[in-house]
Amino acid sequence: MKSISIYLSLILHRMDLPGPIHDFLLVFLGSGLILGGLGVVLLTNPIYSAFSLGLVLVCISLFYILSNSHFVAAAQLLIYVGAINVLILFAVMFINGSEYYKDFNLWTIGNGLTSLVCTSILVSLITTILDTSWYGIIWTTRSNQIIEQDLISNSQQIGIHLATDFFLPFEFISIILLVALIGAIAVARQ
């Protein structure tokens, strides 16, 4: 009885929004994600597909807010939408000057084979997801966690772990970013 009440309090504490609003937002963002994904792949004008990529990235950022990961949501919005999507838009507008409608998306045999392979990947992933018993795993991991109040917010927890446990990958990724950007500028310069 005590374990059931602890389980329920953990579940209800994690979701901040009431049930119907949470479900409605999930359906809304999911449909935006589905349509945006189709738009990136299937639209012929590359500027339209770059803008629908921006829509997909914003929908994913709102997903992260629904999942209580506020720091990753802000990082996604700043880095992906603010930097990477703008860079891709620069590349699209700079490069595709004269060949807007030249690729008419002809349906070749390679397209059909790839769609078959991708559909089989999707079906196998969906059957694996629906066959796994997630609530058994939730039960075993929730019973191992210490129940305390939420004194530390999500961003503070990420900062603590980045500064103590994951300090070395943090430094390495700053070096990787520096080297990658210097290399990109050196390649694109002349």
Next chain:
Amino acid sequence: MMLEHILVLSAYLFSISIYGLITSRNMVRALMCLELILNAVNINFVTFSDFFDSRQLKGNIFSIFVIAIAAAEAAIGSAIVSSIYRNRKSTRINQSTLLNK
């Protein structure tokens, strides 16, 4: 139920961007589909870290690293695409079969 819905959404995004990456004749569209693949993986990481790991948030931290690597790769990819465009005046993927010229 909610976990499975989010995982199915990320599996859909992954598979449709693999399709777009393989069958796109434009190099910039292939770059866009690569970013979508990395985002689908990030959705998985953040969802699992939210459902199973609220104490240590390892999935969240790994997804931050994936975002940083994706930024570096987008910069390098667009630099390569712009230098190829400068040399060959077109960005079709299937024209790069000749090693010279």
